[in-house]
Amino acid sequence: MKYCTNCVMPNTKPGVWLDERGFCNACRTKEVKAKIDWDQRFKDLELIVEDIKKANHPFYDCIVAVSGGKDSWYQAAILAEHFGLKVLCVTLGAHLPTTEGIENLNNMINDLNVDHMKITIKPSTFRKIRKKCFLRQGEPNWAEHSAMFSSVVNTALVYEVPLVVWGEDIAFEFGGLQHGDSKPSALGIDKNDLLKEKTILDWLDDDISERDVFFYKYPDYRKLKDAGVQSIYLGHFVKWYGRKNYDFVKERGFTGRRAGPLPGNYLNYDNIDEKLCEINIWLKYMKFGFWRATDQTCYDIWNDQLSREEAVKIVNGLQDQLPLNDFEDFLEFHDLSEAEFWKTAESFRNLDIWKKCGEKWVLKNPLK
Numbered sequence: 566m567k568y569c570t571n572c573v574m575p576n577t578k579p580g581v582w583l584d585e586r587g588f589c590n591a592c593r594t595k596e597v598k599a600k601i602d603w604d605q606r607f608k609d610l611e612l613i614v615e616d617i618k619k620a621n622h623p624f625y626d627c628i629v630a631v632s633g634g635k636d637s638w639y640q641a642a643i644l645a646e647h648f649g650l651k652v653l654c655v656t657l658g659a660h661l662p663t664t665e666g667i668e669n670l671n672n673m674i675n676d677l678n679v680d681h682m683k684i685t686i687k688p689s690t691f692r693k694i695r696k697k698c699f700l701r702q703g704e705p706n707w708a709e710h711s712a713m714f715s716s717v718v719n720t721a722l723v724y725e726v727p728l729v730v731w732g733e734d735i736a737f738e739f740g741g742l743q744h745g746d747s748k749p750s751a752l753g754i755d756k757n758d759l760l761k762e763k764t765i766l767d768w769l770d771d772d773i774s775e776r777d778v779f780f781y782k783y784p785d786y787r788k789l790k791d792a793g794v795q796s797i798y799l800g801h802f803v804k805w806y807g808r809k810n811y812d813f814v815k816e817r818g819f820t821g822r823r824a825g826p827l828p829g830n831y832l833n834y835d836n837i838d839e840k841l842c843e844i845n846i847w848l849k850y851m852k853f854g855f856w857r858a859t860d861q862t863c864y865d866i867w868n869d870q871l872s873r874e875e876a877v878k879i880v881n882g883l884q885d886q887l888p889l890n891d892f893e894d895f896l897e898f899h900d901l902s903e904a905e906f907w908k909t910a911e912s913f914r915n916l917d918i919w920k921k922c923g924e925k926w927v928l929k930n931p932l933k
């Protein structure tokens with residue numbers, strides 16, 4: 566386990582490699598982003614929008630997947646207000662939403678004054694898939710990531726909407742398995758780092774049938790092309806920075822977590838709309854030796870808001886906190902006992918990077 570010399574990302578993150586300077590993928594992306602002609606990129610987006618406007622689509626011009634978070638609110642505002650497209654906002658409903666999450670989503674729809682569709686996937690199937698994803702790969706949120714990408718794109722097909730707009734390409738912005746330059750098309754989003762090579766069919770068993778999982782099944786690429794559905798990353802055309810999006814939406818009714826950052830977090834506005842994702846993120850600590858504090862401080866380093874030295878202090882001060890805020894809800898939702906939870910979590914501990922020091926587990930190579 567080695568750390569980037571420019572930010573605090575370790576090379577244990579899947580797909581990350583450090584170059585001769587010790588820079589990670591995202592730090593190299595920062596250099597690429599600095600050289601991009603963003604005015605030209607924005608003009609490229611204007612051309613896509615013009616074509617869509619000319620075609621006079623019967624229902625909607627574009628779909629934006631929204632959670633009520635800062636990024637999706639910003640995306641929908643650009644499409645609906647700046648470009649004047651007829652936007653349909655689509656939400657994959659959170660099964661355990663937070664108070665702030667519910668408020669933010671309501672405020673967002675009122676603020677943007679757009680049509681909004683909420684898809685709620687069948688709870689019993691969702692629980693079963695999440696539990697399997699937790700037990701087998703320590704990644705329960707695979708289930709909603711799969712359902713979110715697939716349900717939104719399926720909605721575009723059913724309602725004949727020509728454009729689906731996502732935020733940033735996570736592999737390009739944050740470094741990950743899919744190398745390469747920023748690309749406009751998000752059609753392959755079902756193969757991104759959140760889903761990897763798995764599809765919903767990998768989770769079917771006697772207890773879940775294919776008829777239960779329509780919203781988790783990503784449409785065939787050929788079908789999408791034939792129907793004229795384009796899917797793009799807004800982050801390819803507009804220089805992406807979450808904190809800037811936060812500043813934009815907080816003036817319009819978005820609220821961060823009122824009780825302050827969650828355990829292990831340094832920001833109070835990141836992924837605050839539902840209660841099931843923190844443990845998913847924390848499991849990265851067992852597998853790869855980093856989680857929220859690293860992700861969040863890196864993001865500020867990449868955008869020149871924080872020094873590496875400050876980040877080291879923040880990460881070392883936060884990362885051993887446990888994600889216990891919604892722990893009881895997590896256990897109840899998956900019908901797990903506390904003992905089962907910890908046994909499973911421990912089974913994902915990566916012994917290449919962790920060692921026992923007395924009673925306490927510590928990283929063999931701590932961040933310095």
Ligand SMILES: [Zn+2]
Binds near residue numbers: 570572573591
């Ligand atoms: Zn880096």
